[in-house]
Amino acid sequence: MCAASLPDTATFPFETAVVAGVGLIGGSVALGLRQRLLARRVIGYDANPEVLREAQALGVVDEIRTSPGEWLRAADLVVLASPMRTLSPLARDLAPFLSPAALVTDVGSVKSGITAEMEALGVRQFVAGHPMAGSERGGVTHARAALLENAVWVLTPGDHTPLTALSRARTLVEALGAAPVVMPPDAHDALVATISHLPYLASLALTHMVARDERLSLLAAGGFRDLTRVASGDPRMSRDMVVENKAALRGALARFRRQLERLEADLDDPEELLAAAAEGKRTRDSLPVVKRSLLPPKHDLVVAVPDQPNQIGAVTQALGASGVNIKDIEVLAIREEGGALRLGLESPEEVSRAAEILRAEGFEVRGRG
Amino acid sequence: MCAASLPDTATFPFETAVVAGVGLIGGSVALGLRQRLLARRVIGYDANPEVLREAQALGVVDEIRTSPGEWLRAADLVVLASPMRTLSPLARDLAPFLSPAALVTDVGSVKSGITAEMEALGVRQFVAGHPMAGSERGGVTHARAALLENAVWVLTPGDHTPLTALSRARTLVEALGAAPVVMPPDAHDALVATISHLPYLASLALTHMVARDERLSLLAAGGFRDLTRVASGDPRMSRDMVVENKAALRGALARFRRQLERLEADLDDPEELLAAAAEGKRTRDSLPVVKRSLLPPKHDLVVAVPDQPNQIGAVTQALGASGVNIKDIEVLAIREEGGALRLGLESPEEVSRAAEILRAEGFEVRGRG
Known part of the structure; x- marks a missing residue:
């Protein structure tokens, strides 16, 4: 056309x-x-x-x-x-x-x-x-x-x-x-400062903390890799972005510091810290999975995978053979290690169908439709 | 046995x-x-x-x-x-x-x-x-x-x-x-403070910044999700861990703050910030992919995937059919969006073989063996 x-x-x-x-x-x-x-x-x-x-x-x-x-x-x-x-x-x-x-x-x-x-x-x-x-x-x-x-x-x-x-x-x-x-422009800039530019700076700061330390970087698995992934973006584009938005970014940094200070103070008040951790988990778990689409594939299936070769292939092939369309895939690496795959599917029906297929193949699954 | x-x-x-x-x-x-x-x-x-x-x-x-x-x-x-x-x-x-x-x-x-x-x-x-x-x-x-x-x-x-x-x-x-x-015990505690407990607190602080703000959490895609994944762990276990290690964690927080302050100062010195961004990228890109094993699958293949249904399935099935063992898989989401899969394979030979198979299927690939 x-x-x-x-x-x-x-x-x-x-x-x-x-x-x-x-x-x-x-x-x-x-x-x-x-x-x-x-x-x-x-x-x-x-x-x-x-x-x-x-x-x-x-x-x-x-x-x-x-x-x-x-x-x-x-x-x-x-x-x-x-x-x-x-x-x-x-x-x-x-x-x-x-x-x-x-x-x-x-x-x-x-x-x-x-x-x-x-x-x-x-x-x-x-x-x-x-x-x-x-x-x-x-x-x-x-x-x-x-x-x-x-x-x-x-x-x-x-x-x-x-x-x-x-x-x-x-x-x-x-x-x-x-x-x-x-x-409004300033609302947009404050928003991207919070969800994009501040995370970039935080990621960069964390990355610098393990630079030139072989032992640290050897053991920096799972969660640390997740937190520093955005530091792997194009340095010039990232730099230009944060410099252009430095006013809003300074505001976001100040709020981030206050959050960190509150959490640091809570180290001496374990009950408060537990409440903060629980609230953080609730918020994180409710973030929509937005990738390429405004319609987030909220239909997740978590599959436990044994420590054996080619388990990712086994899961995706079993589903592919039955025509289930995997929209998103994530190796879950909570704390140090993984052991589970999160699949984003198109509908609650697809989640049920995929769960059935995978159970028949001997996988343990947990869905949320 | x-x-x-x-x-x-x-x-x-x-x-x-x-x-x-x-x-x-x-x-x-x-x-x-x-x-x-x-x-x-x-x-x-x-x-x-x-x-x-x-x-x-x-x-x-x-x-x-x-x-x-x-x-x-x-x-x-x-x-x-x-x-x-x-x-x-x-x-x-x-x-x-x-x-x-x-x-x-x-x-x-x-x-x-x-x-x-x-x-x-x-x-x-x-x-x-x-x-x-x-x-x-x-x-x-x-x-x-x-x-x-x-x-x-x-x-x-x-x-x-x-x-x-x-x-x-x-x-x-x-x-x-x-x-x-x-x-030594204190070296271990300083290490996990840096690579695990500080990232957890930073992740929690970022998560709290979007709590109760629908617009922020709607737009918080890609990078933000990566940075806050560890905030989704068990609140009580996470809390106990950071409280037990609070002395070392306070040290890591102080170093993190200094890194952030330096980066914030560099917002007024774009050349310095570019150097910091480039160094961060080098460090992040050299982190080993350690998941379940001491022997990291350093043999990565990046596959560009078009915006069409079931591309993850198409990639993994093509490789599975040829007996290529996918050790790790990651949907790359640099900045807002993805468009590529990173596969962790067992050897440089497997990377070459997988690249050949995927090219034959019409995929664009980039390997680093």
Whole structure:
């Protein structure tokens, strides 16, 4: 399905969309715009001509541009999708050429800065956005429209954002298959500081505590690996993200410190600490399993696996042979060791069916549908 | 294979072993002692008669006792395996009846307190131990000798521990199939404070930050779930562990705070922060994957999975059909979303073979052998 194959008389929500920065997210937006017939033509803009040539060769964009200019006036949709640290300079480069009627949005993971920048530049029809999607693999070669499908896409209108702009942005996000969630920029930034940027710093701090200590890192199994996984992300992207959001992150760090201090004080009050541990467990156990979809596979099955070769294979093969679709899989490693797999399935019925299949194979299972 | 079926003339390293506290670990030790012919008879001692009856019915122990007494004098091996908070009272109950020749050890996860307690009680042949094994499922019904096989088992002799006692304890641990690692009690406690108890408190603190906030917990995907997984452990066991180790834990908390402060200061020095992020990534990526075994499956294969149903099944089935043994599996969720599986395989050869099989099935793979 491709816009180019349609007659010129077809109508599109947007005539000319410009995607500025054609990487994983920008490329996925461009593909979504084309495949879902949301724009008659999609122009890719990027400082790097090689990236643009690749994007064009892959059919991600219809046309390419390497410098800003009068051609931008035709755009009725502009999506800024360059790396975080280049978003503001990009906005300043493009702003002089933008039509006042163009809907402008971005896809950065911090929202206050770019909102203020756009306001200062006088770009009225701007609605900042943050599609909460990503991939371990970056770059336009891994872009795909499906990346954005069912993803939470936060939209953060500022005090002066026209309601019509917000409404257009919301419609666009829905048309791309994602789920818009609207909140003010500072609320968004405080939120990602808490659930993403603070955990990253905490993970980094823990990682540094075992650096250059062979004995510590040898014994750092299970739980420690879980807690430091995010420290394995791209250092530059992670750094840019936390630096851009440093104001909100400082707030989150202060709250984190207070929580730690309270827990430390509770070391002398074991009853209080038990209450805090029980509350923590309740909260953690009620977190939805959100991965690729807004509809979390809450239908979990826990399978005990004996310490024998190829038990993961035995479990997944037994289910696969019966057509059970495993949506998510996790090796449970509570405290030092595992011994169980958590499977995320599609429905309570699938949980029952999988439990039956696995019991017949001699596995011990525990479901929560 | 069972000691009872052997003639009375067979020789055993220990004549009479007592396992005090017959839960998951105590039961597994008892089973190991019996199945590996390390003790002629294994006596289970527990305050709970029901647990003892179950242990006897399951063939975990040969005989059972519910109160301390003269019968203990016959023991040449005593393993204290009750929950952390009852270890010291247990030691005080048993000490008056112990033979001076008996090797005494424990399996608690904090070592300074019990070492001091035993010294005060005059139990000379005591060597504190910590088998770094566990399971999501507790209790004697889940005990099995294999739980301890290939596990790291830290032994922490005190200043006055006789060398012969240490040597006997080391031989016992090896005979049970585990890997002894010797270090002083305070070194052990500092180590577990850093890699286990501090991560637990940090995880609990993060969890509390999203409690009672629906929006935060809805969006708390991927990385946040990883960082808070250990907060889902048993609250009482977790509480007892951190309270018992509070001195070392306070030291670890102080170092953690300094790391966080340094990172917070680096928010104003992006070059420094980038260096810290890069160092963190190097350290995290070099952590061994230790789960159930001392021999980490360092042979990883990363498989990109498209956003389509049953991709986990497709990957594991393709490998299972070809006899590739998947030792570990992890859904990679760097930043918000996944899109890749990490498989832990047995050897670089298995990585190459699996890569070939998966490429033939149309998967994109990246290995590190």
